[in-house]
Amino acid sequence: MQSQSSTKTNAGQQRQQYISVELRQWIVAQAQAGVAPETVLEAMKSSGWHEDVAIKALEETLRDHLNQQVAERQAAAPADHEPQPVPVPDAPIADSPSKIRILDRDVTVLTTMKHPRVIVLGGFLSDDECDKIIALAGPRMARSETVDNLTGGSEVNVARTSRGMFFERGETGVIDRVERRIAALLSWPVQNGEGLQVLHYQPGAEYKPHYDYFDPVHPGSASILKRGGQRVGTLLMYLNTPKKGGGTIFPDVGLEVAPIKGNACFFSYDRAHVNTKSLHGGQPVIEGEKWVATKWLREREFI
């Protein structure tokens, strides 16, 4: 091994020397072979290196090597950053129908958008279905929680000041009927849906803009994704009509969907990425209250 680097003279001046390419390669090779840094350092010292200079050379070389590896990985696999698109649920609206028959109900197509994919439907639920769901959910409401990014568990979040609860899939007759209607509307199996969530917002309560998919970079996401893969679509069903406020907003495209009793707002996201423009939130309720039911759809069977 050559001993070329900067080294200190007795007078404390620094004499700059050159860390050769060969030396760098040798240091990297030692690290790759699993040789402990202390052993590499000892080898450098015994071939004439000053300890502090050798440490600096080691640190710099390994840091540069790591940075280069990261850069190479980023250049070779942009998919690491934007996941590949996956199939998503969608409604049969290709020929712009004003109404679609979904099992037992005629549903009006009010608004559609391609990017983000948003479909607003009129009369998706009957008034009676809305009232029944509120009555069933009411006694079971608790402060809404969101997913803890670190553990995958849930936690109370200041960004979400509604109260909420989850039904089991197929828990009662009305829940089962609505779930089957959703599956028929979106051609997506009932089994791929999470249990229906009901939220209740009082005046001032809101749900700040967020994404419904789980960001894979968060350590907590791995355990969540095991139960049916990613979320790929959301169907919001408005169970009442607040007097003022409470719209669902999509800030990336300046869209606000009015919360009207019985109407539904569907949106999908084919990858866990901001480019889906699926950022959305529940505006603060200004007057009255807001009840909404959310069905999240997964890639696979949700167990």
Ligand SMILES: O=C(O)CCC(=O)C(=O)O
């Ligand atoms: O209340 C809303 O309008 C939005 C609800 C929502 O984003 C959610 O439940 O994930």
Ligand SMILES: [Fe+2]
């Ligand atoms: Fe959401």
